[in-house]
Amino acid sequence: MRALRPYRLDQSRFQVKLNQNENPYDWPEEIKEEVLRRLRASPWNRYPSVDAAPLRQALAEAMGLSSDMVAVTNGSNEAILALIQTYATGGSVVYPIPTYSMVRPLTVIGGATPIEVPLRPDFSLDAQALLTKAIETNARLVFLASPNNPTGNLFAREAILAVAGGSPGVVIVDEAYFSFSRTSFLDEVLRRDRFAVIRTFSKAFSLAGARVGWIMANSQIIAEVSKVLPPYNLDLFAQTTAIVALEHRDLLEKHVRVILRERDRVFAALSQMEGVHPYPSEANFILFRTRLPAQEVFDRLLERGILVRDVSSYPLLEGCLRVTIGRPQENDLFLEALEEILRKR
Numbered sequence: 304m305r306a307l308r309p310y311r312l313d314q315s316r317f318q319v320k321l322n323q324n325e326n327p328y329d330w331p332e333e334i335k336e337e338v339l340r341r342l343r344a345s346p347w348n349r350y351p352s353v354d355a356a357p358l359r360q361a362l363a364e365a366m367g368l369s370s371d372m373v374a375v376t377n378g379s380n381e382a383i384l385a386l387i388q389t390y391a392t393g394g395s396v397v398y399p400i401p402t403y404s405m406v407r408p409l410t411v412i413g414g415a416t417p418i419e420v421p422l423r424p425d426f427s428l429d430a431q432a433l434l435t436k437a438i439e440t441n442a443r444l445v446f447l448a449s450p451n452n453p454t455g456n457l458f459a460r461e462a463i464l465a466v467a468g469g470s471p472g473v474v475i476v477d478e479a480y481f482s483f484s485r486t487s488f489l490d491e492v493l494r495r496d497r498f499a500v501i502r503t504f505s506k507a508f509s510l511a512g513a514r515v516g517w518i519m520a521n522s523q524i525i526a527e528v529s530k531v532l533p534p535y536n537l538d539l540f541a542q543t544t545a546i547v548a549l550e551h552r553d554l555l556e557k558h559v560r561v562i563l564r565e566r567d568r569v570f571a572a573l574s575q576m577e578g579v580h581p582y583p584s585e586a587n588f589i590l591f592r593t594r595l596p597a598q599e600v601f602d603r604l605l606e607r608g609i610l611v612r613d614v615s616s617y618p619l620l621e622g623c624l625r626v627t628i629g630r631p632q633e634n635d636l637f638l639e640a641l642e643e644i645l646r647k648r
């Protein structure tokens with residue numbers, strides 16, 4: 304524990320926030336009003352639903368599953384930790400690197416040993432190398448994020464299925480960015496015993512503030528994970544907000560389409576800049592490398608009020624930064640600032 308550092312970001316100065324893969328569009332006032340109306344009508348002195356049954360039911364219907372195949376969590380971070388605690392404490396967790404930065408600390412906090420396997424230089428999944436490590440260490444869990452963060456690419460379906468087919472333990476596919484890639488492994492949940500998919504309301508649903516994620520797996524896995532999750536892990540606000548979000552998901556879809564259009568536009572603009580190499584993305588962010596040191600680009604963008612993520616210390620990502628797709632005007636400010644920084648050097 305002493306070797307770990309708490310997850311902190313310096314977010315003291317910025318005008319344009321493009322560092323956490325959030326959705327730049329807040330909820331429409333009328334949907335917020337609907338949440339507030341339901342909260343006012345609910346008793347605050349009572350505990351909320353102990354297993355968030357109404358939300359689980361709503362999610363199950365939306366996903367075409369039965370509600371005993373769904374568990375809800377306090378953000379998908381809690382989903383990752385709960386699966387580690389359920390299956391891997393005292394054993395090992397295998398995952399490719401670079402990936403979501405919390406996977407390693409959550410593995411350690413969950414009392415498991417992290418076993419890291421590098422992605423190929425093109426960021427594709429080396430299924431054979433991953434499987435070899437999983438078998439060698441008798442891994443209780445394999446974690447894959449697809450699309451992967453911070454690289455933005457999807458892993459090949461055959462590679463993920465090969466890992467799922469040959470791993471000795473449970474395989475988790477984290478689909479936090481599913482709505483931007485529209486590629487899912489949810490159908491595998493119905494077919495496999497040791498397979499789970501994680502999703503979140505934090506990205507496409509514009510709901511990072513409510514902290515709601517969910518796990519989909521067969522009912523035995525959900526029954527086991529439910530023993531580990533603290534009772535009332537989702538408060539009344541989180542449960543209510545997520546239910547309202549599901550009821551209005553067609554409205555939110557409009558913003559996803561704008562973000563996808565903007566992702567293409569930002570990618571094209573970065574590709575045309577001299578000294579910049581963007582990597583194709585299936586998520587709501589773009590990884591890019593420039594000819595200048597990443598720290599310098601980060602600092603100079605911040606001087607202009609633009610906050611991105613310096614990911615240059617991650618394996619394979621020397622010189623790389625990650626920018627979240629914002630509103631069109633925010634993306635313009637980012638592109639103009641980056642161009643100016645590169646022109647001046």
Ligand SMILES: Cc1ncc(COP(=O)(O)O)c(C=O)c1O
Binds near residue numbers: 377503515
């Ligand atoms: C791949 C991945 N998984 C999970 C999360 C955590 O999301 P949350 O806890 O907000 O659901 C993130 C956040 O950026 C992520 O990139």
